[in-house]
Amino acid sequence: MADATMRFFEDLDQRGYDPLLAKISGTLRFDLHEGPQTTHWLVRIDRGRIQVSRQDMEADTVIGASPAMMEGMVTGRENGLAALLRGDMTVSGDARLMVELERIFPGPPHAQGPRWYGKGVR
Amino acid sequence: MAASDTVRILDGNTFVVSESTGDIEATPTEPTGLFSIDTRFLSKWILTVNGERLHALSYDDLQYYEARFFLVPGVATHYIDAKLSIIRERSVGGSFRESITILNHDEKAVDLEIRVDAGADFADLFEVKDEILNKKGEIYTEAAPDRLRLGYRRGNFNRETIISSSVAARFDRDGFAYSIHLEPNEEWHTSIDVQTRALGPGGRDLRMGLQVHGAERLALQQDLAEWIANAPKVNSEHGEICDTYRRCLIDLAALRFSPLSLGGQTLPAAGLPWFMTMFGRDSILTCLQTLPFTPDLSRTTLRILAALQGSRFDDFREEDPGRILHEMRYGETVAFEEQPHSPYYGSVDATPLFVVLLDEYERWSGDVALVKELEQECRRALRWIDEYADLVGTGYVWYQRRNTETGLDNQCWKDSWDSISYADGTLPPFPRATCEVQGYAYDAKVRGARLAREFWDDPAYAEQLEREAAALKERFNRDWWVADGGYYALALDPDGRQCDVLSSNIGHLLWSGIVDEDRAEQVAQHLIGERLFSGWGVRTLAEGEVRYNPIGYHNGTVWPFDTSFCAWGLRRYGFAEEAAIIANGILGAARYFDGRLPEAFGGYPREQTKFPVEYPTACSPQAWSTGAPLLLLRTMLGLEPHEGHLAVEPRLPAGMGRIELLDIPGRWGRMDAFARGRLDLHRLAE
Incomplete structure (x- = not known):
């Protein structure tokens, strides 16, 4: 499964620290269901320090989604809250951790950001 | 926007907007209803006695989360039969609860058919001021002996309203009814519970385990x-x-x-x-x-x-x-x-x-x-x-x-x-x-x-x-x-x-x-x-x-x-x-x-x-x-x-x-x- 999800989590593990998560401590487990198969990603955050593994262990927050949905999330094509409301993702436990973790998810691939006006002279 | 004589009670983002009788009959100009998480879970909630709508003598917003309505049969333009009074009390807090009390003031016994017409359009709050014609999902209804389930499904998006009663009621697809007999000066009482559900995969409410709110x-x-x-x-x-x-x-x-x-x-x-x-x-x-x-x-x-x-x-x-x-x-x-x-x-x-x-x-x-x-x-x-x-x-x-x-x-x-x-x-x-x-x-x-x-x-x-x-x-x-x-x-x-x-x-x-x-x-x-x-x-x-x-x-x-x-x-x-x-x-x-x-x-x-x-x-x-x-x-x-x-x-x-x-x-x-x-x-x- 050499996909975007794997790259995202492996990159996260290699980075090892993200200042956007500096105030957060806790564990999140992603359960990616496809047919009878479930893949797990366990993200441990300790005041911004991050460790990722494939363990199936108890966690403060458990997120359930399909691999396709997860791929959409880590590439910025899917929005977490919309997916939750739509029933395409489940979150149980401490949802705040998921809200905080979403900060490091990328935005939509073709987002342009602010549109600068042409004529300005400072 | 709701007219000024509507009654509103709420707890967090669950709220009820109704007419002064307590009835809900939603239209684009009178967008009444039971709402939660920006969705309308009841767009119709009409109480009748022997097929007749009721008239409000008065109502009280007791607290922001509860209200009480004093009603008599007959609409305002008719002769008011004061031999029967109906008290409707409701509150929100987690779910929507309504209790109905009927008092017979007559010297004679009466047989009454009490009915609540219930329906839900599951409108998004952004839609309530428009005619809702083309919902993209499917609305369904299931009447069981002990409850009425109103639902809406669009893909995995699933919202349900579950209505149950403390006194046995006859549930049908459009509401529920009671046939009662009241001796002189006797009173009758029932409590109705209306649950709103935002169902995720596996039938679990997506608010469960997330929300500390929803107090009693x-x-x-x-x-x-x-x-x-x-x-x-x-x-x-x-x-x-x-x-x-x-x-x-x-x-x-x-x-x-x-x-x-x-x-x-x-x-x-x-x-x-x-x-x-x-x-x-x-x-x-x-x-x-x-x-x-x-x-x-x-x-x-x-x-x-x-x-x-x-x-x-x-x-x-x-x-x-x-x-x-x-x-x-x-x-x-x-x-x-x-x-x-x-x-x-x-x-x-x-x-x-x-x-x-x-x-x-x-x-x-x-x-x-x-x-x-x-x-x-x-x-x-x-x-x-x-x-x-x-x-x-x-x-x-x-x-x-x-x-x-x-x-x-x-x-x-x-x-x-x-x-x-x-x-x-x-x-x-x-x-x-x-x-x-x-x-x-x-x-x-x-x-x-x-x-x-x-x-x-x-x-x-x-x-x-x-x-x-x-x-x-x-x-x-x-x-x-x-x-x-x-x-x-x-x-x-x-x-x-x-x-x-x-x-x-x-x-x-x-x-x-x-x-x-x-x-x-x-x-x-x-x-x-x-x-x-x-x-x-x-x-x-x-x-x-x-x-x-x-x-x-x-x-x-x-x-x-x-x-x-x-x-x-x-x-x-x-x-x-x-x-x-x-x-x-x-x-x-x-x-x-x-x-x-x-x-x-x-x-x-x-x-x-x-x-x-x-x-x-x-x-x-x-x-x-x-x-x-x-x-x-x-x-x-x-x-x-x-x-x-x-x-x-x-x-x-x-x-x-x-x-x-x-x-x-x-x-x-x-x-x-x-x-x-x-x-x-x-x-x-x-």
Whole structure:
């Protein structure tokens, strides 16, 4: 499964620290269901320090989604809250951790950001 | 918008809007119903006795979460059969519960057919004012012996209403019924429970395990009693001030809203019924108004908004790194990304105001820990002002929507399409920059500098912010001053041309401190002058402007919240009497609404109408209108944290008599303020 999800989590593990998560401590487990198969990603955050593994262990927050949905999330094509409301993702436990973790998810691939006006002279 | 004789009860974002009989029969013009998480779970709820509709003798909103209706059979135009009475009591708190009691006053026994017609259209809150013709999913109904299930499914999106009864009922697809026999003077009783469900995969409610909210009725009562007990007490010779104050406290309690995913922390929602959700701007401004009274709201608001601060670019949601959200919604259109409120970030004032609130909160509370906790969010908010908001490159905060389908045109508090104009009435192109936001940005830099110096141990950053603030002030006073009018322009267009109308926004400029000292007097005189001041409050747009209309939403009406910030601004620049004049106007108007100020009322001159004319579709209670009397009390009493203690410098109109404000919470513990009305406003107005 050499996909975007794997790259995202492996990159996260290699980075090892993200200042956007500096105030957060806790564990999140992603359960990616496809047919009878479930893949797990366990993200441990300790005041911004991050460790990722494939363990199936108890966690403060458990997120359930399909691999396709997860791929959409880590590439910025899917929005977490919309997916939750739509029933395409489940979150149980401490949802705040998921809200905080979403900060490091990328935005939509073709987002342009602010549109600068042409004529300005400072 | 619901007509004024509708009855509303709520708990968090679950609320019921009904007719005065308690019935619900939703139409686009009367959008009644049971709502939760921005979805309508009941659009029909009609009680009949022997096939006849009921007539309301009276109803009581006992508390914000419960109501009681006294009914008799027959509609108003018919003979009223008083031999039967029906009492309907309802409450929300987790679920919606209704109890029905029927009393037979006749000497004869009666046989009755009691029926409730029930139905749900599962409309998204954004759809309720339209004909709902083409829902994209499927509505289903299942009648079981012990309950009625109404449901809606679209893909994995599943919402259900489950109705059950304490007394056995006959459930069918359109409702449920009871056949009862009542002896003379006998009474009958049933309790109906209506559960709203937002089902995720596996049939589990997606709110389960996430939400600490959804308290039981007793807990709500206790919670309200504690809320009032914790707030300062007001004593006054004039009962009306006390009544208004108490009304505001209760409404603030009712408006507390707990976001889905943040563990039961509450912030003020914007307003009932259509804005029971978080708005960055409304929540922050309400917190600023209520800080001396309910400081805990500010702490939770800051934390919640910080947790949801923007972190990337998203053009649909207009998200940028550091930007503070505008609005959050949980309905179907948001779930399927037909609307961007998950959350939507299209506002340019919430971000600087976030910094302003954090500083003001610390000045009152001494809560240094929170200032340290939110340092990075605060720095990111300040960075947003310079890096992402200056679309024209002239050193101001501008806006132009990136979501051209469902985004907001005007991303300032006056957000209607025609609120920003030149003096000739034409509308400027985009990007636009409005004056009050430049004031907020200035204030954010000044206050951010204090936080950096005192708490973040970063004097270099403090100096940088102070330099930037000084430069902004200088630039602003050069580019925005309308010399021949003696005020600041409402806005600039991208070529730097002034939208040179006279508006209430200049009051916010005083509050922010961006006004040059030698110009403050002219601004103050405009705020209490005939063109802006109606006698009740400050008009959003001055009489005499081309677009002025006394019932123009942002073009002439008076918004109590807006006036309250004008009063604060006047007081800041030393115009205590002028502040008292407009404070007196708004508090006078509050009397006509039993202490509950609407969102807005007409800009008609006070002498002409004698009473404030409510704006037709105003939302009520609305958080920042509820906060207005509290901020005006603060302003008139001259409450100001000063070097660790509370300074009190009251300037009250003579007619207001004596006012005591006891147990004001803050870094000083609890303190009292006493004041006596000494100002002769009539003399001053001449």
